[in-house]
Amino acid sequence: MGAESESVAAFALTKKLLATLVASANPDDFCRSLVHNVFADKGAIAAFICRAEGDGTLQMMGSYGYAPERVRKDSKVSIFDRMGITDSIRESRIIVFNGWEDYLELYPDKAALAGPGKAFVAVPFAREGFPVGGLGIAFGDYVTEDLFNNLLWQTVQLIGEVYVSQTWFNSVEAVMAGEPEGSRRSPKVKPQDLPDRARQVLALMADGKTNWQIANLLKFSESTIKGDASLIYRAFGVKTREAAVDAARAANLL
Numbered sequence: 618m619g620a621e622s623e624s625v626a627a628f629a630l631t632k633k634l635l636a637t638l639v640a641s642a643n644p645d646d647f648c649r650s651l652v653h654n655v656f657a658d659k660g661a662i663a664a665f666i667c668r669a670e671g672d673g674t675l676q677m678m679g680s681y682g683y684a685p686e687r688v689r690k691d692s693k694v695s696i697f698d699r700m701g702i703t704d705s706i707r708e709s710r711i712i713v714f715n716g717w718e719d720y721l722e723l724y725p726d727k728a729a730l731a732g733p734g735k736a737f738v739a740v741p742f743a744r745e746g747f748p749v750g751g752l753g754i755a756f757g758d759y760v761t762e763d764l765f766n767n768l769l770w771q772t773v774q775l776i777g778e779v780y781v782s783q784t785w786f787n788s789v790e791a792v793m794a795g796e797p798e799g800s801r802r803s804p805k806v807k808p809q810d811l812p813d814r815a816r817q818v819l820a821l822m823a824d825g826k827t828n829w830q831i832a833n834l835l836k837f838s839e840s841t842i843k844g845d846a847s848l849i850y851r852a853f854g855v856k857t858r859e860a861a862v863d864a865a866r867a868a869n870l871l
Contacts, residue, residue: 644679647780652681656754659764662734663755668781669696669706669748672836678781682733682755696748700727705739706751711770712739715760736760740770742778747839750781808852808868815852816870818845823862823871 648664655661663682667675673696680688696703701720705712714720714737721728736756742749752773756764811819814835821831828846832839850856853864865871 644780645681646679648679648681651752651754656756659760660734660757661754662757663732665753666750666777666781667702667752668750669742669838670836671832671838671841673697675703675706675751678750687730687732700724700730701737701739702751702753706741706748709741709743709748711741711767711774713760713765714738734758738764738770740773740777742774742781744778744782749778749838752777806848806852808865808870811849811852811870815845815848818842819849819861819865820871822846822849822858823865 644666648666651664652661656664663680665680665683665688666678668678670676670693674693675696677688677692694700694703696707701712701714701724716735717731717737720737721731724730732753732755734755734757736759738754738756738760740752740754742751814837817835818831821834826834828839828842832842835842846858846861849861850858853861855861855864862871
């Protein structure tokens with residue numbers, strides 16, 4: 618495929634992906650739309666999306682087209698357990714399995730994970746060099762050469778990285794709750810009612826720790842810690858961690 622054709626295809630896919638992102642009420646909807654809207658003409662039949670947590674595990678967020686026991690929301694796997702999606706995320710590369718026989722040749726102990734259809738693509742998500750999650754898409758037949766277009770998959774990665782971010786989910790949550798735009802910074806909880814993890818984050822903020830350091834100490838993803846930080850800011854009605862720490866000390870919460 619020529620460079621001009623690649624650009625046109627990537628632009629068309631970007632439009633579809635952005636529409637999917639905005640219209641998706643939850644991760645299951647996102648996966649359903651990927652199958653029926655974005656990749657329908659390429660024979661997609663199933664998809665799942667997962668997020669990397671700070672404890673070195675992958676948390677299933679949503680899926681479509683897979684048997685429920687395969688993609689339970691409460692299921693977690695170690696990012697070091699070798700399989701298509703984990704290898705893709707660890708190695709930060711898109712992996713295309715053009716037939717489940719290719720998959721099982723690499724992972725003979727993962728026969729139970731062979732999905733529907735005949736082919737599978739694993740797509741990693743990263744932010745600032747750190748893994749944040751991944752996407753898996755199953756196709757009903759063997760994939761053709763046009764599916765190996767790197768520009769198209771880079772577009773998928775970009776949208777996916779936005780989708781798994783805590784900031785995006787906070788925004789969607791606010792919209793779904795019907796909050797006016799100007800009210801999204803107003804406190805949702807009182808400072809004294811902050812949950813335990815948010816209090817831990819606040820204490821580590823007071824020690825001068827960055828979000829990345831806090832995520833490693835508490836064994837959660839950095840996006841989760843950023844979500845806790847946002848909750849803290851709204852609770853105190855402030856916009857910075859310094860102001861939050863000052864307000865917490867004034868309230869004798871530190």
